[in-house]
Amino acid sequence: MFRRRPRRGQGQGRRLSTRILASQVAILAVTSVIGFVLFAWAQRAQLDREYEQRALSIAEVAAWDPQIRAGMADPAEGSLVQTAAERITAASKASYVVVIDLRGVRHSHPVAGLIGKRVAEPIVVLDGLGHVGIDQGATGRSANGKAPLRGPSGAIIGEVSVGIPENNVIGQLWRELPTFALYAGIALAVGCAASYALARRLKRSTFGLELEEIAGLLQDREAMLHGIREGVIAFDPRGNITVVNDEARRLLGIDAALGLKPKDVLPEGRLRDVLDGTLPGTDLTVLTDRYCLVVNRMPVGLRGRELGAVVTVRDRTEMVGLLRELDSVRGLTDALRAQQHEFTNRMHILAGLLDLGEHDAAFEYVMESAGAEAALTESVRQRVGNPMMVGLIVAKSTVAAERGVGITLSEESQLGEEPPHLRGLLTIVGNLLDNAVDAAVSGAAATAGGAMAGGAMAGSARVCLSLLETPSAITVRVADSGPGVAPENAEVIFEDGWSTRPDRGTARRGLGLALVKRLVQHHGGTITVSNGAEAEAGTGAETGAAAGAVFTVVLPLSGSVPDPAARTAHANPFELAASGGDRW
Incomplete structure (x- = not known):
């Protein structure tokens, strides 16, 4: 659950929903006022147009009034025009009804002193049409309408100008504004309710965090993620x-x-x-x-x-590598410790023979012990020319021997001094031998009913290694006497982290075969796994012992294709061991 952090500055102590609501209400209020003013302004213009049309209608009615037409036709009856104008003004509540002849002389006006005097503006109805506008006359500001006055013959003989006072327009506007204000208030209320609902929804979407907290979390996240x-x-x-x-x-x-x-x-x-x-x-x-x-x-x-x-x-690349190296060093240390113990036993035997005066027997024992290791190394060097690979095989054989596992190098193995893919080849051989030794120990333990003594397993726990370099490829085959690989696990054993055994010491299980497969694929090669019994069936060989898993790796040389014969040769490495392959 997020914890709120206090922030200083503007807005402190105010909730996010409150701040959003206040901001939106203020925006709505300002926009409502502006809208109200603009609407009132537009309504005022609309009312002006309506009153101008009303004034024009009154003017047209007055232009057809018989009394006004008679007064304009007969100068002796001129008083009829003023009387008719006053009557129409009172009936229509207009500000004025002014009748003007073509010379611009007024024949009627609400101000009696202006009757008979000329108007300043020109006559505009000579085109026979009505005209409207706002008039700033002697009676004040008015909505004005002007209609042509025609004589008995139909000719234009004058103009009728009618004005409706401005206060009528303002009064009408003030009567309509409360309704407009009510509508604006309803819209504002609806907007406030919607803003409140939106604020609450935003509050839920941000899990109750305030704006400053959200900004702080974003800064913290960016600093943490990229740091x-x-x-x-x-x-x-x-x-x-x-x-x-x-x-x-x-x-x-x-x-x-x-x-x-x-x-x-x-x-x-x-x-x-x-x-x-x-x-x-x-x-x-x-x-x-x-x-x-x-x-x-x-x-x-x-x-x-x-x-x-x-x-x-x-x-964990470096750490896993170091842990695996440490585990290998520990294995070598254990092997050296066991060899030291064996060396002490040999010294005791030698001292006893000398003490008994058996000098010839002591000499023969010394020569036999001294030549065993040299013979082992020389046997490997006869088939493997590269010194790094020789050292790897000898070291692995020493550790395996201390665990009661014998490793055999096939007689047909052949590897030059500078084989291609040397670094990858060393890793592949080392990992395959480690897995084979573990499997052989497990198989021997199961056969012996759980007896883990080295002598008990030495005869049954075996690993056979074959290295064959041809002009087209290098083939590595490692077979063990373990329980083998179930057919349904033939593919998954190469996945990262897959293993049937728990971690041993500091080494993580399930990485060796996955690493081998990636190295093989990186060099364009192939890796397959089968059971030794299946291999025996394919060759008709009889080894007389349980055969476990057989791993075959083919690494093609640059610009070549793996040799199919190299991939199928020696289907049962244990057969080579039984026929005289070197064992150490």
């Missing part, structure tokens, strides 16, 4: 990538990934299965072309809502 030395990838509920920090981009080799799914940015394999949740578990080990990674995927939820998942990726 830590651990890869972080976040997914939304639909499985799309929403966050990838710099370390995750480096470790996974992805760049433009935001908004995409793991299947869009990663090839099919264990890594993609872990990221999208297909492969569950914690601290899952994943090997890439460059790194050994530990990946964890955790779902994220808050207050009952599923928010997606977060994946952390840790680089």
Whole structure:
């Protein structure tokens, strides 16, 4: 649950929903006032047009009044025009009704002193049409309408001008404004309610966090994600990538990934299965072309809502390498300790023979003991020319012997002094031998009913190594006397982290074969696994002993294709051991 952090500055102590509501209400109020003013202004213009048309209608009615037409036709009856104008003014509540002849002389006016005097503006109805406008006359501001006055013959003989006082327009506007204000108030109330609902929804969407807290969390997140030395990838509920920090981009080799799914940015394999949740578990080990990674995927939820998942990726390449090296050193140390014990026993035997005066027997014992190790090394060097590979095989054989496992190098093995893919070849052979020794120990223990004495297993726990270099490829075959590999596990044994045995010491299980497969694929080779019994059936050989797993690796040379004969030769390495292969 998020914890609120106090912030200083403007807005302190005010909730996010309150601040949003206040801001939106202020905006609504300002816009409502502006809208009200603009509406009133528009309504005022509309009323002016309506009153101008009303004034024009009154003027047209007056222009057809018989009394006015008679008064204009007969100058002797001129008083009829003023009388008719006053009557129409009173009936229509107009401000004035002024009758003007073509010379601009007034024949009627509410101000008696202006009758008989000329108007300043020209006659505008000579075109025979009515005209409207706002008049700033002697009676004040009025909505004005002017209509042509015609004589008995139909000719225009004058003009009738009618004005409606401005206060009539203002009064009408003030009578309508309360209704407009009511509408504006209703709209403002609805807007405030909608703003309140929106504020509450935003409050829920931000899990109760205030604006300053959200900004602070964003800053903290950016600093943390891009500052830590651990890869972080976040997914939304639909499985799309929403966050990838710099370390995750480096470790996974992805760049433009935001908004995409793991299947869009990663090839099919264990890594993609872990990221999208297909492969569950914690601290899952994943090997890439460059790194050994530990990946964890955790779902994220808050207050009952599923928010997606977060994946952390840790680089354990150096540490796993160091742990495996440390485990190998410990194995060599144990072997040296056992050899020291054996050396002490030999010295005791030698001292006893000398004490008994058996000098010839003592000499023969010394020569036999001194020549055993030299003979072992020389036997390997006859078939393997590279000194690094010789050292690896001798070291592995020494450790295996202390665990009661005998390693045999096939008689047909042949490797030059500078074989191609040497670094990868050393890793492949070392890992395959380690796995074969473990399997042979397990098989011997099962055969002996759990007896783990070295002498009890020496005769049954075996590993056979074959190294064959041809012009087209290098073939490595390692067979053991263990329980073998179940057919359904023939593919999964090469996956990262897969193992049937628990971790031993500091070494992590399930990495050796996965690393071997990646190295083989990197060099364009192939790796297969089968059971020794199947190999025997294919060759018709009889070894007289239980045969376990057989791993075959073919590494093609540059510009060549693996030799099919090299891949099928010596299907049962144990047959070579039985026929006289070297054992140490």
